[in-house]
Amino acid sequence: MFEGEIEDAGGDDDFGPACLLRTNELLRNATLAMARQSRMEWERYTAAAMVHRQVVEPTIGTESEMRALDPFAQCAARLAMAQGLTQHAAELQINRALALRDRLPEVNGLLKAGRVAAHHIPDIIARTELIDGSEHRAEIDRAIAEALGRRGSWSKNRMRDMVDAIIFRRDPDLVRRAREDAKNNRGVWASNADHGMAVMDACSTAEE
Template sequence: MFEGGDYDVQRVAGIGPANWLRPNELLRNCERSVAAQSYFEWVRYDSAAQLHKLVVAPLEDTPVALRAVDPFSVCAAQLAAAQQITQQGAEHYLTRALALRDRLPHVKQLLKEGHVAAHHIAQIVSRTDLIEGSEHMADIDRDIAAQLRRRGSWSTNRIRDMVDAMIMLRDPDLVRENRTEAKKRRGVWNNNIGDGMSALDAVGSAETNNLIMQRLEKLAMSVCNADPRRKAERMADALFATVMGREFSCECPKDPKHPCTASIWTWPADTMVSGVDMKLVLHVIADQATVNGDADHPGYLQGHGIISAEHVRDIAERPETKQRPMRNEYEQSQPLWNDHDLRAEAEYADLYAQDQAA
């Protein structure tokens, strides 16, 4: 069916017309189609990397590389025309192709074999940007590939947490340095978006922004059902009220026949910002050894995902943090991602797959 290349022709040839097949054959059709899609995505990445090697690499140390339209842009433009995508999209695609070739060869091989879905590649590449040039780069590539070979499904969040955990377990110093630089990028910006509106962008630590969002959401949900505003609008009004020290109120019609049932807790304006009588709870899971500084195992932050040991200790040192020991029977804390847990999850995935097949 497909000429050229080293792809398993029989596997692709096994994909038949859907209207001729029975249910089990249709499921095999879907499975083989996903594997074929991954393979053809590998062909695209491999071809893009090879084109870069032929067109761009020979000119990297020449005056041509200093031009406004450099060889990389020209190469991306050719890929954009061939694949009917934008110039920016082609440049991002070419960057990922080079990362797979030079940084993640084992992950790239899995893509060829159909063991990783094509739509996960962009996230895996972006989350491993910080390991470029690291002495552990090859080990992290193998670790990620080993995890992806396990049976079972991978959601976007599971991919994110798995990649982050593999990096943190191999090179915690690299993650610590990266987080130190990231903390310097904190800031707030006001952007004009037209029609008399602007967007307020804020960059802060994951736990701080999570707490802010929880508070705004609590305020937004404290109005009665007759409030005409959408939730997003109420959260925007709650942000203004909280920051400016104004009262946040319900905007229902105040119909005497249907009294307002809002549960907003109002304080005197000169003593405290109006708000909801509430407690904001943000869960962080980590082992005690990491909190004490005796280990560097990654932790887990609710609403964010895997965090570094340094980040765990930063949260533990905040004055509002309350530590609640789980009182398990183990004297020595274990990392969140250990071999026993991974084997147990793999066995569960196998049992689930067998059950589905039955």
């Protein structure tokens, strides 16, 4: 994703005063900053996964799972307090961390190396939710990592299309089942708004 190898993505050296640098040096610094951002996101996800391993996984199958404030909620609350996040944001972070660790280890390796932009990770994880339990999971993970490792940039839509295409080529039934699940979740919802108004939301197929 980034041009060439980012060998010092985890380094601590200073970029230098921007006013003294030439254009190519500034562009290189911008690329290196994005790679370091990816590395920092990898460290956050790794820390979240380790906290989950220490706090939640030992309680699986025990009575603690049934408590009102279960171990997962406690884990998320501790991460939220440590990082100044909401409870929901911390829960998302844990789920993404577990997806990278268990479902997408090859993609996780690219994130650690600073070879994939951190802002693409939520989309990649969301598009690969349907491969859990698939016999093609490791192959899909490798194919996505190989595509991300090529030179060039990725828009949001191009990233989603790439992931969907890789999944469809390996296991088209997964995509069909996901489509059926989405259709089964169609509906219409209304909620109150200010000044005596209401908001109506609908979920349906694009054709409808």
